[in-house]
Amino acid sequence: xxxxxxxxxxxxxxxxxxxxxxxxxxxxxxxxxxxxxxxxxxxxxxxxxxxxxxxxxxxxxxxxxxxxxxxxxxxxxxxxxxxxxxxxxxxxxxxxxxxxxxxxxxxxxxxxxxxxxxxxxxxxxxxxxxxxxxxxxxxxxxxxxxxxxxxxxxxxxxxxxxxxxxxxxxxxxxxxxxxxxxxxxxxxxxxxxxxxxxxxxxxxxxxxxxxxxxxxxxxxxxxxxxxxxxxxxxxxxxxxxxxxxxxxxxxxxxxxxxxxxxxxxxxxxx
Amino acid sequence: xxxxxxxxxxxxxxxxxxxxxxxxxxxxxxxxxxxxxxxxxxxxxxxxxxxxxxxxxxxxxxxxxxxxxxxxxxxxxxxxxxxxxxxxxxxxxxxxxxxxxxxxxxxxxxxxxxxxxxxxxxxxxxxxxxxxxxxxxxxxxxxxxxxxxxxxxxxxxxxxxxxxxxxxxxxxxxxxxxxxxxxxxxxxxxxxxxxxxxxxxxxxxxxxxxxxxxxxxxxxxxxxxxxxxxxxxxxxxxxxxxxxxxxxxxxxxxxxxxxxxxxxxxxxxxxxxxxxxxxxxxxx
Numbered sequence: 001x002x003x004x005x006x007x008x009x010x011x012x013x014x015x016x017x018x019x020x021x022x023x024x025x026x027x028x029x030x031x032x033x034x035x036x037x038x039x040x041x042x043x044x045x046x047x048x049x050x051x052x053x054x055x056x057x058x059x060x061x062x063x064x065x066x067x068x069x070x071x072x073x074x075x076x077x078x079x080x081x082x083x084x085x086x087x088x089x090x091x092x093x094x095x096x097x098x099x100x101x102x103x104x105x106x107x108x109x110x111x112x113x114x115x116x117x118x119x120x121x122x123x124x125x126x127x128x129x130x131x132x133x134x135x136x137x138x139x140x141x142x143x144x145x146x147x148x149x150x151x152x153x154x155x156x157x158x159x160x161x162x163x164x165x166x167x168x169x170x171x172x173x174x175x176x177x178x179x180x181x182x183x184x185x186x187x188x189x190x191x192x193x194x195x196x197x198x199x200x201x202x203x204x205x206x207x208x209x210x211x212x213x214x215x216x217x218x219x220x221x222x223x224x225x226x227x228x229x230x231x232x233x234x235x236x237x238x239x240x241x242x243x244x245x246x247x248x249x250x251x252x253x254x255x256x257x258x259x260x261x262x263x264x265x266x267x268x269x270x
Numbered sequence: 271x272x273x274x275x276x277x278x279x280x281x282x283x284x285x286x287x288x289x290x291x292x293x294x295x296x297x298x299x300x301x302x303x304x305x306x307x308x309x310x311x312x313x314x315x316x317x318x319x320x321x322x323x324x325x326x327x328x329x330x331x332x333x334x335x336x337x338x339x340x341x342x343x344x345x346x347x348x349x350x351x352x353x354x355x356x357x358x359x360x361x362x363x364x365x366x367x368x369x370x371x372x373x374x375x376x377x378x379x380x381x382x383x384x385x386x387x388x389x390x391x392x393x394x395x396x397x398x399x400x401x402x403x404x405x406x407x408x409x410x411x412x413x414x415x416x417x418x419x420x421x422x423x424x425x426x427x428x429x430x431x432x433x434x435x436x437x438x439x440x441x442x443x444x445x446x447x448x449x450x451x452x453x454x455x456x457x458x459x460x461x462x463x464x465x466x467x468x469x470x471x472x473x474x475x476x477x478x479x480x481x482x483x484x485x486x487x488x489x490x491x492x493x494x495x496x497x498x499x500x501x502x503x504x505x506x507x508x509x510x511x512x513x514x515x516x517x518x519x520x521x522x523x524x525x526x527x528x529x530x531x532x533x534x535x536x537x538x539x540x541x542x543x544x545x546x547x548x549x550x551x552x553x554x
Contacts, residue, residue: 002549003368003492005287005532012364012375013293019360023353030352031323038345055348057324095448 035062043120048211051113051121054090056106061086067113068210068259077112077133078104079157102128102155115150116140117210123149130157207270209244209263211255216240218262222269231261285539287532290375298378304328305443325443326431327351330372331479333358335433338426349431361483368548369490370483373473374529379439379461380473384512386465399469399514407514410475411527418478438472469512474527484526492548494523494534500545507534507546517546 003011023029037053040046049066060071064086071085080096082088090109097104107127114121115137123145129137134154142150207221215236218228228236237247244262248255304321311322326332332354336346346352361372373380391398402410424432434440435451438458444450445458457472464471473480487493496507498521507517513527517534532548533539540546 001492002544002547004548005289005535005537008368008371008530008532008548009289009293009375012368012371013296015364016360016376019356019363023356028352028356031321031327032351038343041344053345057349 033057035065037066045119048119051110051117051119054106054110054113056089056091056094058090058109059086060088060090063090063109063113065256067117068208068256069113069116070208070263073136073208074109074112077130077136078108079130079132097130097155097158099158100128100155102126102153104128104130104155108133112137115142115146118212126153128153128155130155132157207266209259209266211245212243213245213262214241214243215247218244218266221266223262223265224269227265227269228262231258231265287535287538290531293375294378294381294384297376298381301325301328301378301443309447323351323353324349325440326434327353328357329354329439330357330361331433331482332431334479334482335421335425335431338422339429343429347425347429347431349434362486365483365486366490368492369487369528369530370480371530372483373477373480374531377439377473379442379477380470380529382442383461383465383470383472386462387469387512390466390468394467396509398467399512401467413475414477414481414484417476418481421478433478469514470529473529474513480529481526484528487524487526487528492530492550494528494530494532495547495549496521496523497545497547500542502542502545504541506539506541510534510539 020029033055035058037049037051040048040050051067054063054066058066060074060080063069063074064071071088074080075082075085075088078093078096080088080093090106093108094103094105107125108129111121111127112129112133113119118141129150131154134150137150209218215228219225219240225236232247232251232253234251244258245255247253248258303317304323305325307317307322308324310316316322321328326349332347332350333356336350336355339345339347340355346355361376364371387398421433435454436457437454438461441450441454441458445455461472468474494517496517501518503518505518508515508519511517511534512531513525513529515523515525515528515534517523523534530548535546535548536543
C-alpha cells in the first residue's frame with residue numbers, strides 16, 4: 001500500500017485530533033492538575049495527602065483544601081500581601097522572593113506544610129523559608145533535626161515585609177545545637193529561637209482543627225458541646241480525648257468536611 | 271509527463287510537500303495560541319473558547335519522562351498532566367504506523383527550524399546542510415540518545431521536569447514569561463542560528479523526543495522505499511533529504527533519523543514516477 005502526502009496529512013491530523021476527542025470523551029484528557037495531592041501510600045501517614053506533591057499551580061486555597069492549613073496563615077507565613085489569600089498561586093512566591101539570595105518557592109511551601117503538620121519530609125536538599133514562616137513553625141512541635149534544618153535554612157522576608165511576631169528571629173545555630181541535646185523527640189522552638197522541652201509547652205495561639213485535634217481541645221477552645229454535636233450530626237463521643245479525625249473515620253464522616261465546619265465554630269468561639 | 275530512455279519523468283514537479291507546510295504551520299499556530307492564551311489566563315484574562323492549557327500539558331515528551339514515576343509512584347512528574355500521556359500514546363501510534371511524523375509534520379520547533387533553514391538554503395545553496403564533516407556528524411547523530419538518557423535519569427531521580435529549563439521548544443513559546451530559563455533561551459537561539467547552516471540541528475543532535483520516536487524507524491508500518499529498477503540514481507533524494515540520509519543507497523529507509531517528511535519521494539524531489547515512495551512492504 002502506498003500513501004501520498006495528502007492522505008498522510010489527513011491521517012496525521014485525524015489521528016491527533018481524533019485521539020484528543022476520544023480521550024476527552026473517555027475523561028482522560030486533563031490539561032490541569034486535579035489539585036488533589038498524592039497521598040502517602042505507606043507508613044504512619046498512609047492515606048493522607050503528601051506535602052511533597054504540592055505544585056506551583058496550586059493556590060493557597062488548594063493547599064488549605066488538601067492539608068487544612070488556612071490560606072490566611074500561609075499568606076502570613078510567606079509575607080504575601082493579597083486581598084485573596086485562597087487565590088494566591090504557590091508559584092508566585094518565586095517571583096516575590098526573586099531578590100532573595102536563596103530561592104523561596106514551591107518547595108518552601110511543601111517544607112512549611114510538612115513541618116507544620118509534623119509529616120515526614122526529605123531534608124536532603126536545601127530548601128529555604130522566610131523568617132515569618134520559621135516564626136510560625138517555631139510554635140509547632142519540631143524534632144531536633146528539623147530545628148537545626150530551619151536554623152540553617154532561613155532567609156529574610158522581602159524588604160517591607162515583617163515577620164508575624166515581633167523579633168521573631170530565626171532559630172540560631174546555638175539553639176539548634178541545644179535542641180539536638182534535648183532528649184525528647186518533640187522539641188519546640190520559641191520565636192526567639194530557643195528550644196523548649198515538651199513539658200514547658202505553651203498553648204498554641206492559632207487553634208487550628210487538624211488530624212490530631214481532640215474533642216477535649218475543641219471544648220477547651222470554647223466550642224460548646226451543642227455546636228460540636230451540630231457539626232458532627234450526632235452525639236459527641238464520651239471519650240473527649242478522641243481525635244476528631246478518628247471519630248469521623250469511625251462514624252463514616254468526611255473529616256475534611258467536618259474539619260472545615262468545626263474550624264468555623266472554633267473561630268466563632270474566639 | 272515524458273518518457274526518456276524508457277523512464278517516465280515529470281517535467282513540472284513540486285519541489286516540496288506543500289501540504290506538510292500547511293499542517294506544520296497549523297500546529298505551530300495552534301500551540302502559539304494556546305501558549306499565549308495560557309499567559310493571558312494566568313493574569314486573569316484569556317480568549318474564550320481557546321484552550322489555556324500550559325505548554326507542558328500539550329507536550330507528548332512529558333508523558334515519556336513521567337513513565338518511571340507513573341510506574342513507581344503512580345503520579346505524573348510535576349507540571350505534567352494526563353493530557354501529555356494521551357499525546358504520547360497518540361504520537362507513538364502515529365510513529366508505529368508512519369514513523370516520526372510528529373517530528374516532520376507536527377512539532378513546532380521543527381517548523382521554525384525549517385523556516386530559518388529556508389533562508390540558509392538560499393544563501394549557501396549546495397553548501398547548506400553540509401557544513402559538518404561526515405566523520406564527525408555520524409557520531410554526533412547519537413548524541414540525542416545521551417541527552418535522552420540524561421533527561422530520563424535526572425527526571426526519575428529528582429521527580430522534577432528537569433528538561434524544561436533546557437528545552438528550546440518551551441523557550442520558544444514562553445520567551446515572554448518569567449518561567450523560561452536563560453539556558454533554555456540560549457539553546458533556542460543557538461538552535462535557530464544553527465538552522466541557518468544546518469537543517470534541523472536540534473532534531474539531529476539533541477532532541478530526546480526525536481531519539482525516542484526515531485527508534486520506530488526500525489519497525490514502522492509505512493516506510494520510505496526506493497525502487498531500484500526505475501531509479502536513475504541522480505542522488506536528488508539524498509542531496510535534499512533534510513536529515514542527510516543517503517536514500518539513494520537504500521531500498522528501505524530504516525535510518526533512525528528519518529522524520530517521514532516525504533521530501534525525498536517521487537511526489538517531491540525524485541523526478542521518476544513511483545520510484546521513491548511512502549509505502550508498506552510489498553506495495554507496487
